[in-house]
Amino acid sequence: MKIKLELFGASRDFSKKDHLEFNLKEKSSIKDLRNEILNFIENNFKSNENYKKLVQSSAFCSEENNIVGDDYKITKEQNIGIIPPIGGG
Amino acid sequence: MLHAKVIDATKEKINLTNAQKFIASSKCGASIYFVGTVRDQNNDKKVTGMTYDSHDALVIKSFEEIYKEAETKFKFNNIAVFIEHIKGYVELGETSIIIAVSCKHRSQAYDFSRHIIEEIKKRTPIWKKEHYEGEDSKWLKGNPLIDQNQLK
Numbered sequence: 696m697k698i699k700l701e702l703f704g705a706s707r708d709f710s711k712k713d714h715l716e717f718n719l720k721e722k723s724s725i726k727d728l729r730n731e732i733l734n735f736i737e738n739n740f741k742s743n744e745n746y747k748k749l750v751q752s753s754a755f756c757s758e759e760n761n762i763v764g765d766d767y768k769i770t771k772e773q774n775i776g777i778i779p780p781i782g783g784g
Numbered sequence: 785m786l787h788a789k790v791i792d793a794t795k796e797k798i799n800l801t802n803a804q805k806f807i808a809s810s811k812c813g814a815s816i817y818f819v820g821t822v823r824d825q826n827n828d829k830k831v832t833g834m835t836y837d838s839h840d841a842l843v844i845k846s847f848e849e850i851y852k853e854a855e856t857k858f859k860f861n862n863i864a865v866f867i868e869h870i871k872g873y874v875e876l877g878e879t880s881i882i883i884a885v886s887c888k889h890r891s892q893a894y895d896f897s898r899h900i901i902e903e904i905k906k907r908t909p910i911w912k913k914e915h916y917e918g919e920d921s922k923w924l925k926g927n928p929l930i931d932q933n934q935l936k
Contacts, residue, residue, distance in 0.1 A: 704911030705923035754929040760841045782926030
């Protein structure tokens with residue numbers, strides 16, 4: 696199933712577009728998505744350690760605008776936001 | 785009573801007058817305005833401007849949650865709160881956030897306002913990219929919204 700990953704904050708440096716697209720197996724979880732993003736970093740940014748740390752320290756946001764962790768099951772094609780460490784105000 | 789909005793810097797600016805109008809009430813004897821602006825230095829580097837990024841829906845949800853939690857915590861009556869945060873590029877000295885609070889008494893207004901800005905700093909999905917002289921720029925480090933122990 697296709698997942699459109701919406702980029703925010705420092706993760707915007709992962710692409711010139713405002714999102715990335717991943718094909719995940721059915722019954723995947725956020726943990727699987729996180730691993731796919733890490734593979735993408737590995738392949739496209741020569742294992743950039745800062746980018747990897749960013750992915751590892753990010754939360755995710757479901758289409759229902761809830762912050763979700765690694766156990767969250769992705770049951771349908773949807774937009775998911777990556778939420779790097781925040782620092783506004 | 786809460787007003788919460790993300791302001792797109794390409795379309796409008798944060799306006800103090802809007803906040804004054806929203807929180808005005810004869811039931812309140814104290815008003816506090818917290819205004820965050822872009823400053824010209826950080827970590828010994830000369831800053832020329834700031835880009836704010838925002839997950840708009842989550843930001844509004846976060847502002848509403850923080851307000852409701854503060855209402856429960858402090859149990860003050862007749863409170864009005866106006867929160868706006870900018871997104872996009874902001875020049876030095878320009879406003880990035882305003883939190884206006886009116887309450888019956890000054891101590892209440894100070895407590896409520898302080899609580900809101902501290903919680904926003906901890907948990908509202910807004911990101912800052914500093915711009916420096918020489919066209920260099922950098923996303924600032926922030927607070928993770930997940931428990932890192934979960935991932936080990």
